[in-house]
Amino acid sequence: MPKRAIVLLSGGIDSATCLYVAKKEKFLPHCLIFDYGQKHKREIESAKKLARKAGVGFSICKTYFPWKGSSLIDPRIKIPKRGRGIPSTYVPARNMIFLSFALSCAEAMGAKAVFIGANAVDFSGYPDCRPDFYRAFSAALKKGLKNKNISIKTPLIRKKKSEIIILGKSLGVPYELTWSCYRGGMAPCRVCDSCRFRAKGFREAGFEDPLV
Amino acid sequence: MPKRAIVLLSGGIDSATCLYVAKKEKFLPHCLIFDYGQKHKREIESAKKLARKAGVGFSICKTYFPWKGSSLIDPRIKIPKRGRGIPSTYVPARNMIFLSFALSCAEAMGAKAVFIGANAVDFSGYPDCRPDFYRAFSAALKKGLKNKNISIKTPLIRKKKSEIIILGKSLGVPYELTWSCYRGGMAPCRVCDSCRFRAKGFREAGFEDPLV
Numbered sequence: 001m002p003k004r005a006i007v008l009l010s011g012g013i014d015s016a017t018c019l020y021v022a023k024k025e026k027f028l029p030h031c032l033i034f035d036y037g038q039k040h041k042r043e044i045e046s047a048k049k050l051a052r053k054a055g056v057g058f059s060i061c062k063t064y065f066p067w068k069g070s071s072l073i074d075p076r077i078k079i080p081k082r083g084r085g086i087p088s089t090y091v092p093a094r095n096m097i098f099l100s101f102a103l104s105c106a107e108a109m110g111a112k113a114v115f116i117g118a119n120a121v122d123f124s125g126y127p128d129c130r131p132d133f134y135r136a137f138s139a140a141l142k143k144g145l146k147n148k149n150i151s152i153k154t155p156l157i158r159k160k161k162s163e164i165i166i167l168g169k170s171l172g173v174p175y176e177l178t179w180s181c182y183r184g185g186m187a188p189c190r191v192c193d194s195c196r197f198r199a200k201g202f203r204e205a206g207f208e209d210p211l212v
Numbered sequence: 213m214p215k216r217a218i219v220l221l222s223g224g225i226d227s228a229t230c231l232y233v234a235k236k237e238k239f240l241p242h243c244l245i246f247d248y249g250q251k252h253k254r255e256i257e258s259a260k261k262l263a264r265k266a267g268v269g270f271s272i273c274k275t276y277f278p279w280k281g282s283s284l285i286d287p288r289i290k291i292p293k294r295g296r297g298i299p300s301t302y303v304p305a306r307n308m309i310f311l312s313f314a315l316s317c318a319e320a321m322g323a324k325a326v327f328i329g330a331n332a333v334d335f336s337g338y339p340d341c342r343p344d345f346y347r348a349f350s351a352a353l354k355k356g357l358k359n360k361n362i363s364i365k366t367p368l369i370r371k372k373k374s375e376i377i378i379l380g381k382s383l384g385v386p387y388e389l390t391w392s393c394y395r396g397g398m399a400p401c402r403v404c405d406s407c408r409f410r411a412k413g414f415r416e417a418g419f420e421d422p423l424v
Contacts (some may be wrong), residue, residue: 025364063275069320092319093312100308107304108281121240128356136352144308144345146298 161201373413
């Protein structure tokens with residue numbers, strides 16, 4: 001019987017690739033998709049399409065951050081073009097919250113692993129995307145959960161965006177279904193951090209971005 | 213200027229006492245109250261009354277656990293009278309999720325501390341109520357948050373329920389506004405774990421429970 005895994009699926013390149021890595025590793029994935037008031041709400045539709053295309057189940061987690069604290073969820077703050085240090089798109093404790101929900105789901109469903117497409121190379125410097133954080137969080141889950149044998153998997157954390165795309169291409173990831181732009185308009189803005197990392201990745205990987 | 217603190221307020225004895233401890237320590241508390249599909253939904257009303265009575269602000273966090281995995285949120289599973297080991301009322305990763313939200317709120321509001329009324333003496337054996345877990349989680353937050361100086365405070369973790377009640381009485385906690393029973397009926401059931409620990413606490417403390 002295949003082992004169940006929970007995959008955090010945002011609808012972007014990294015999480016889509018992560019889903020296919022989980023499949024490749026013979027896990028039976030169940031995806032969690034978060035509707036948390038993000039400006040680029042359309043990533044939710046991308047995530048659903050990706051899960052359906054991959055033939056896996058998913059749950060939508062509706063939650064929100066009443067206290068905001070990020071340009072990604074606060075309509076009063078503009079998404080920046082490019083930041084110094086940690087940009088305003090950082091959402092306080094977001095990955096901690098998402099991971100905790102994924103662990104809850106994993107425990108309830110008897111899953112062995114939680115996959116998250118965090119990346120600490122071509123990224124905005126968010127602290128909750130770094131290997132250190134996942135190491136420390138893994139130690140905490142061993143203390144706080146009933147099932148201490150769930151592992152957090154971050155297969156992309158040390159890869160360049162171009163390496164992620166090359167890997168994904170080899171696994172058949174349908175990148176035409178993904179969405180990256182933080183502004184969530186009709187077409188990618190091409191200037192936010194997320195668009196820039198995506199463009200750089202495709203360029204360096206030698207592929208055309210199907211969204212452009 | 214008083215330091216801001218986030219207090220996780222369920223509406224029970226421990227969290228109510230914790231709120232008054234935070235006030236005593238000269239923090240300016242902001243409470244988080246979770247509406248997560250719990251059977252004892254009426255604890256939410258208790259929590260709101262407690263926050264109002266204490267004169268502090270609060271946010272209601274509406275979220276839920278689509279995967280259930282606990283008799284506290286699954287209508288198909290009865291709340292047990294008394295469990296062996298970790299009872300079915302354990303909600304997978306609940307405190308991890310609540311703490312993560314509290315840390316998010318703390319970061320967004322510039323709070324210095326998060327208070328949680330976890331208790332590892334007169335408790336049901338939930339792993340996420342033990343000191344070990346809070347130690348490990350505190351290490352993880354230092355890696356994952358932008359603000360690494362938020363501390364998690366568990367002032368009641370090693371106290372007996374009776375000691376908590378004696379402390380709370382000295383601080384003026386209005387226990388008549390609290391709610392503990394997991395079944396959430398019109399009156400406390402007096403047989404669930406939560407009712408039993410409450411009764412034992414009041415008895416050992418030498419006070420009458422205002423709800424009985």
